Amino acid sequence: MSADADYADAPRIPPIPPRPPRRPAAPPADEDPKTTVLRPVPAEPADPAAPAAAPPAARQPLPAEAAPASTPPVAPAPPTAPAAPPAPVAPPRPSAPPTTPPRPRAEPPAAPPPPTDAPRSFRDTAAFHLANSASLWDEPAARTSPAPAQAPPPTAPAPAPTPPPPAPTPWPATPVGPTGVEPAPRRSLAERLPSTRIVAAAVSLVLGIGLMGGAAAGSWLTESPAKGTPTPEAAFAKGQDAWRNTPVDTLFPRTVEGLAAGPGGADRTWIRIAVAPDADCTAAVEGPLAKELAPAGCARLLRATYVDATRTDVITVGAQTTKADRSGMMDLNARFSTHNLATRTALMPLPLAARGTPAEGFGPAQRASWTVRILTDIPVVVYAVSGFADGREVTDPQPADAAVQPGTATAPAESGLGHDAKGLADKVTATFRAASGIPASPTEEAP
Template sequence: MSADADYADAPRIPPIPPRPPHRPAAPPADEDPRTTVLRPVPADPTVPPPAAPATSSATPPAARQPLPAETAPAPTPPATPLAPAAPPRPSAPPTTPPPPRTEPPAAPPRPGRAPRSFRDTAAFHLANSAPLWDESSDRPASPPPPASPPPPAGPTPPPAPAWPAPPARPAADEPAPRRPLADRLPGTRVVAAAAGLVLGVGLIVGAAAGSWLTEAPAKGAPTPESIFTKGQDAWRNTPVDTLFPRTVEGLAAGPGGADRTWTRIAVAPDTDCTARYEGPLAKELAPAGCARLLRATYVDATRTHVITVGAQTTKADRSGMMDLNARFSTNDLADHKALMPLPLAAKGTPAEDFGPAQRASWTVRILTDVPVVVYTVSGFADGREITDPQPADAAVQPGTATTAAESGLGHDAKGLADKISATFRTASGVPARSTEVAS
């Protein structure tokens, strides 16, 4: 059985009518009404109160039929009577601002009872609210900033030094005053600096002139006389590894422009120039004198060719060396087989069997810029005999079919003579003429 059946016989309770809206209590009749934004406006006794509007005929309250409680409307407040039209608002405020007020005026006394309908109209409020529009202009000016605090008590600081006033400029028509002569003369420091500059320039010019007059500048090229004089003692003042390098590189010094490398395998002690070491060549070199003779033997990279090189330092001067070179060139003494130099056969080396019968090519160089005669002689390291030796200048010519030319012994003799001549020139103060480097 459903729950509705249990309460079917219960008495029906009518619904509760809704609560009427809250109606504020009317203010007492003797109190002065106030608005939410405006101050109380006193009644003007000179203005008559407006006439009360005529009430329209309506059904008296007694004639109205009461409504049931369920449908009765909420009570409504009485309608406010209409007010007359407000006066027109001025289009612009007056151009002359009102004078500032030193203090606000005292509030007027509260008026007595006046008709509420006259004081509670919108037109009255608009007509008497003009002072509120100018309230911002009537506000007092902002107070001045506080004065700076007085300085602390204590000793008074000394006054700041006054800067000197700039000199007065003369007028345009007045000439400028002329400074004294002592002020216009240069100071002692300027004179001393100028004197020092002149002295320094004079010293530099004097040093340059002295070097130019003596023809011996410190970093310039040496003179031929100094080179020749230094070359006389090169054999004594230069290490043997500089005059006869351990390894000599001959770029394009071999047949067909091939590079050659020669390694030193023996060095003889310095000796006198005698036929025992030079053979018949010593007699032809005797007119130039002999200071010292140095000799060494080299082997090529294949260890099949051996070359002996000799360097004889003469006692002749420059003219004596020129005469010796002219005599060898005129008589072709450097190409005579009878004047071939003797080899240096060192035991225990590849040149051990290098004797007079194994000589294949040779050359003799008379140096005129230094007092040195350089010669070389080449042969095979295996000790074979050569029956047709040939000078190096002839063996290096293209198309030559001799043993010295085809084996390259002529190139060995010529190339090593060029390199040793360059080392003696370098030791005497002359740079090497060849671009090849001896090491």
């Protein structure tokens, strides 16, 4: 048997790998443009109070017997058979010479020594290294004028006594100028304010007042009639032709609303049921009243009959246009007032009884209340007479001015016939005055 067979089961030791080739030395870190080098921390200053430390002894090789055992000894294999010869080992390759000789490392400038009273931990922080290496990574402008090193906070400084606050400096009465220069004299308001501003302010004031006056005048003109309030003479002359120039539905509206015109302030509504054609003033139409109105003359007589909303009361309204002038109307009014002609029962106007209406049975015996108005601003005499729509006779008629008085217990007063005569006379008077261009008085309302 051969020797290889004897060592077939013995463990084979792998060959020793060759040594790697030597690499060129890397350039120093401070010469690499992509590497930022922090300034090395200077050695810790020696404390004069502490004893000088002994220099470290040179490292001496330990004797063989004192060398620590790093690994336990491996028991040798029993020599059962002679070991095989080791494989040949390749010679190591020569290392390639460096292409470029390394540059000598430039030493960074020495940093100023830290203060002796700073703690040791302060020099080991990143803030300390960043503060001392600012000149390496700051901008070129900052490198030319390096910022002063940040002073470390004091460990425990003793509080210094607080100095007393300085006395307040009094405010000068006049502004203090530079040394040797006297302040300029204060100018008056007229000198400091330019004349253009004064003119502009005056113009603005005048325009504002003018606009306010124009707005007020426009509002007054808008609220007034279209042609303004006529003079008394013009209104009187226009009233003479009102019966001719004004529609009958305007002088005698189809429906008249009387707000608070009834007994106790109740609202009343009157509906027109008949209109008589215009006629001359005769005793057959007006009765004895025509004789008393004859001195003023008669131009035209208009009449209409109304019924209330309950169809209980009927009222006849008349408007006689006279031929008198203003002084003649004043004389007529004075005579009626002096002799109380408007309240005489014998001078009650005659009613207008229209067939086929609730006023068909309205005759002289059914008259219950009446009123007569002598107008002096226009040549018109307005009157009204009321009665019951069922045709009953009234034995004690009463003037409207007396029947509307509170507490009156007569039949015309309690039935509201006095309120009907007075309310309709007021409405027709307002319509004739409005047709003449006269605005309604506060006590009158247009229908």
